[in-house]
Amino acid sequence: MGMTAMFSDKDASSLLRQHDINPTPQRIRITALLKSKCVHMSAEDVYLAINRKGKYLVSKATVYNTLGLLSQHGVVREVIADPGKVFYDPNTEPHHHFFDVTTGELVDIDASRVRVTGLPALPPGATFEGVEIIVRLRSPKDK
Amino acid sequence: MGMTAMFSDKDASSLLRQHDINPTPQRIRITALLKSKCVHMSAEDVYLAINRKGKYLVSKATVYNTLGLLSQHGVVREVIADPGKVFYDPNTEPHHHFFDVTTGELVDIDASRVRVTGLPALPPGATFEGVEIIVRLRSPKDK
């Protein structure tokens, strides 16, 4: 069973090249962070995770610019579930999400067992960008 | 055929009372606006629609407070589709949405023909808040 998905800087670098992105040190770090920790992170999360321990490595502007770039090129996926901030998901395979309105946490739902039928055709001329199912739930202990 | 869904201030008033909300003039106006125009509006949209024509009727703070209140009490539904602003949907029946990333426009998808199967059970203790399917699309003419 499965190898743990390690994600080295080298992996990040070649992934970026595959997506026609110039692999700068900052982009490599952000990509490696997201792809190795397989969790959903906001821009702030990424910024803090990269610059923790007193080492300053990437500015906030670059974090935002890079996350936008990675989304546009399909390296990561934006998830709009929390009013007020965007999550970035390293998993670009089709899948859906639970969103906990109490904690603001996002949890993957494997799409392989989920089936959606009966969606109408797109308006004429429109191109498909993606489908997302979000199941909103409330944690216990929420007053 | 059918009657056009008119929505008077009186209707709004009794709807608010049904949901245990004290029907103040501002709340009545906002409710009547959303329920008569059956479209998705942001807080800003509501604010502008109510205060147009030079008549000043409701402050922005009250618009935000009221929309939050209406959502909490199930009079309208929040739709999180646009990163950066919340839409309020007068339709509280189960249904889904197209979101046009070019124009920022939200269009209803009738849920009666849509079927979703295979969703996993909620985490233990969690209470269900809602499901939303958002189909993202891009308009033609987007450069």
Place this chain on the structure above:
DNA sequence: CTTAATGCAAAGGCTTTGCAGAGAC
């Protein structure tokens, strides 16, 4: 008079932008 709702302005959070400086070739 007491309680609730409104409105203004200020503050707050997330994100984008302008532009100077640093880096790559």
Place this chain on the structure above:
DNA sequence: GTCTCTGCAAAGCCTTTGCATTAAG
């Protein structure tokens, strides 16, 4: 030298909050 990327700070939305004013019973 040219082109690209980065980083800082400022600015921009959208939204929330504090608090005085007004309305309701």
